[in-house]
Amino acid sequence: MAIDERFTRGRQEAGEGEVAGTRSEIITSPVRDWATDFSHLEPEWSADPYPIQDDLRQRCPIAHTERFGGARLPTRHEDVAAIAHDTERFSSRSVVLSNFRPPRELAPIGGSPPISSDPPFHHDARKLLLPAFTKKALARYEPATRAFCHSLIDSFAGRDVVDAAQDYAQHIPMRVIADMLGFPPQDGPRFREFVEDLLEGINLPPDERVDRVSRMFDYLLEQVHDHLDEPRDDLTTYLINAELYGRKLDPPVVTGAMALLLIAGIDTSWSAIGASLWHLAKTPADRERLVAEPGLLPTAMEELLRAYAPVTMARLVKEDMHWHGVDMKAEDWILLSFPAANRDPLQFDRAQEVVIDREVNRHAAFGLGIHRCLGSHLARMELRVALEAWLERIPEFTLDDPGAVTWSAGQIRGPRALPLRIG
Amino acid sequence: MNVHIDPGLCQGHGRCYGLAPALFREDDEGYGQVLGDGIVAPESERDARLAALNCPEHAIELAEEG
Ligand code: HEM
Ligand code: SF4
Numbered sequence: 001m002a003i004d005e006r007f008t009r010g011r012q013e014a015g016e017g018e019v020a021g022t023r024s025e026i027i028t029s030p031v032r033d034w035a036t037d038f039s040h041l042e043p044e045w046s047a048d049p050y051p052i053q054d055d056l057r058q059r060c061p062i063a064h065t066e067r068f069g070g071a072r073l074p075t076r077h078e079d080v081a082a083i084a085h086d087t088e089r090f091s092s093r094s095v096v097l098s099n100f101r102p103p104r105e106l107a108p109i110g111g112s113p114p115i116s117s118d119p120p121f122h123h124d125a126r127k128l129l130l131p132a133f134t135k136k137a138l139a140r141y142e143p144a145t146r147a148f149c150h151s152l153i154d155s156f157a158g159r160d161v162v163d164a165a166q167d168y169a170q171h172i173p174m175r176v177i178a179d180m181l182g183f184p185p186q187d188g189p190r191f192r193e194f195v196e197d198l199l200e201g202i203n204l205p206p207d208e209r210v211d212r213v214s215r216m217f218d219y220l221l222e223q224v225h226d227h228l229d230e231p232r233d234d235l236t237t238y239l240i241n242a243e244l245y246g247r248k249l250d251p252p253v254v255t256g257a258m259a260l261l262l263i264a265g266i267d268t269s270w271s272a273i274g275a276s277l278w279h280l281a282k283t284p285a286d287r288e289r290l291v292a293e294p295g296l297l298p299t300a301m302e303e304l305l306r307a308y309a310p311v312t313m314a315r316l317v318k319e320d321m322h323w324h325g326v327d328m329k330a331e332d333w334i335l336l337s338f339p340a341a342n343r344d345p346l347q348f349d350r351a352q353e354v355v356i357d358r359e360v361n362r363h364a365a366f367g368l369g370i371h372r373c374l375g376s377h378l379a380r381m382e383l384r385v386a387l388e389a390w391l392e393r394i395p396e397f398t399l400d401d402p403g404a405v406t407w408s409a410g411q412i413r414g415p416r417a418l419p420l421r422i423g
Numbered sequence: 424m425n426v427h428i429d430p431g432l433c434q435g436h437g438r439c440y441g442l443a444p445a446l447f448r449e450d451d452e453g454y455g456q457v458l459g460d461g462i463v464a465p466e467s468e469r470d471a472r473l474a475a476l477n478c479p480e481h482a483i484e485l486a487e488e489g
Pocket of ligand 2: 432
């Protein structure tokens with residue numbers, strides 16, 4: 001058995017004492033005014049955030065709230081792009097807006113590099129992963145992804161109604177990531193728990209959040225040990241052996257990167273696939289056109305990503321400053337809404353409409369600047385293959401009960417119940 | 424027409440090599456590269472414009488020849 005001292009239990013646990021940081025009061029009451037008291041965790045926002053964002057863009061383009069210990073919400077494309085590009089003034093130390101601010105000393109590495117990292121460390125952590133996430137490198141997962149999508153559709157045999165979020169969209173990214181990392185494929189449902197714990201447990205008591213997070217790291221450490229015993233050609237072995245600054249990665253960096261891929265790669269693609277099927281189910285003209293013209297799918301997909309961009313990020317303001325007309329304080333959160341940027345009429349014609357053959361589409365669904373989604377080529381492959389397989393096998397489908405569709409809460413938005421009538 | 428990618432701006436979104444694989448390719452880390460000498464044949468000009476208009480980072484520069 002291989003012995004790698006980096007991963008012995010004692011060392012890993014020593015790193016878990018870092019619960020220092022700042023906690024703010026948990027406030028969960030209905031929003032009084034979105035311009036001065038916004039909360040992306042209230043049900044109105046998850047049900048339909050776009051009218052709220054459109055209203056704010058006109059009357060208060062950088063909204064604020066006292067919740068979460070203070071936060072700002074820009075809704076213009078210009079401001080979102082400027083913040084995403086400005087790593088001098090805005091830190092990625094935590095990208096999940098919550099009532100807990102991790103200690104400032106955590107920068108520039110952060111809890112899960114590279115998403116939580118600032119320059120100069122960010123570049124190095126990202127560089128390590130980039131070669132595994134090129135379009136070319138990911139092409140090898142396409143046939144298995146397609147076969148898996150078909151097997152999910154096979155399992156619908158005999159049913160008139162299926163839940164496209166629960167029975168289809170969710171499973172696709174879980175399986176692909178499990179494959180890439182070399183985790184047991186049947187562990188998919190556990191990944192889902194981890195993801196829910198991290199992304200949707202924001203307003204839980206902090207100690208409970210910490211417990212839930214350690215459950216995930218215990219699992220990941222188990223997987224690392226399994227790969228130390230039995231190295232194979234996958235991303236986990238790659239990370240264990242990877243070197244930065246002439247030495248192998250520290251265990252929290254390895255498990256942090258693995259956690260990030262699970263967290264960043266599942267809810268997001270699940271949401272994008274689900275939202276696309278939701279749109280097509282309620283828009284027969286677009287569905288029929290895509291069935292008739294499969295070649296339009298890559299263009300249509302970009303438009304669905306623009307209009308229903310699933311991912312909103314966060315930043316922390318580094319120092320007190322006056323910025324684009326408002327006062328920002330050090331440690332204020334920024335809710336960095338790529339979805340709002342994608343619907344700014346100054347950037348897009350007919351911004352509120354889904355124009356399925358929109359040719360010019362400089363959308364920001366995968367972010368902007370140095371943190372551009374590392375998994376964007378993977379996400380696009382999953383989304384394309386999932387939609388191709390579905391449209392080929394199930395060209396006709398409608399919402400079974402529009403009132404039964406539910407959307408996730410928090411920064412990743414997509415359908416979580418999506419009953420579709422397919423027969 | 425001439426096409427050029429500003430490596431200081433490119434973040435590897437891959438819209439260019441997705442839309443116009445005859446003009447662009449990805450390097451080993453996913454950043455965009457112009458194929459060949461960057462001279463765009465007349466029949467490819469539309470693709471070059473499309474790529475430039477879809478690059479989220481405004482990293483693609485087109486220069487019309489006099
Ligand atoms: C449709 C699906 C997806 C969307 C819309 C999406 C969106 C995003 C966005 C907006 C960012 C920027 C974060 C920031 O600015 O702070 C990001 C970063 C990231 N995404 Fe994705 N993502 C998707 C799928 C994936 C997948 C499948 C993976 C990997 C398996 C992934 C891995 C990452 C990673 C590692 C980062 C951090 C990159 C960095 O900080 O350098 N994403 N994603
Ligand atoms: S689309 Fe723009 S950012 Fe993306 S690879 Fe091409 S040049 Fe780079």
